[in-house]
Amino acid sequence: MKRLPDHVRAYKRTASFTEATAPKGLLSAHRTARGVWAKIHVEKGALVYTVGGENYHLKPGLPGIIEPEVEHFVTPQGAVEFFVEFYKAP
Secondary structure, three states, X not given: OOOOOOOOEEEEEOOOEEOOOOXXXXXOOEOOOOOOEEXXXXXXXXXXXXXXXXXEEEEOOEOEEEOOOOOEEXXXXXXXXXXXXXXXXX
């Protein structure tokens, strides 16, 4: 999985979602805008993050990195709480 570039800075985050409240858009293939990176933070439970045909198992302390314009989605693994933090160059 990619790492966030050193030059990007957080500028907003979503509310915390659960398996019941996660927007359908996050559960199906979508992309961030040009120049926008993101980090998926799991607070409780686990998610599978699918990107580039690979699955990454995310849990507290093991976030997922989203590259600009790359198609991806998440799949809750039972009860979960998570949020997404967005980054871009200053």
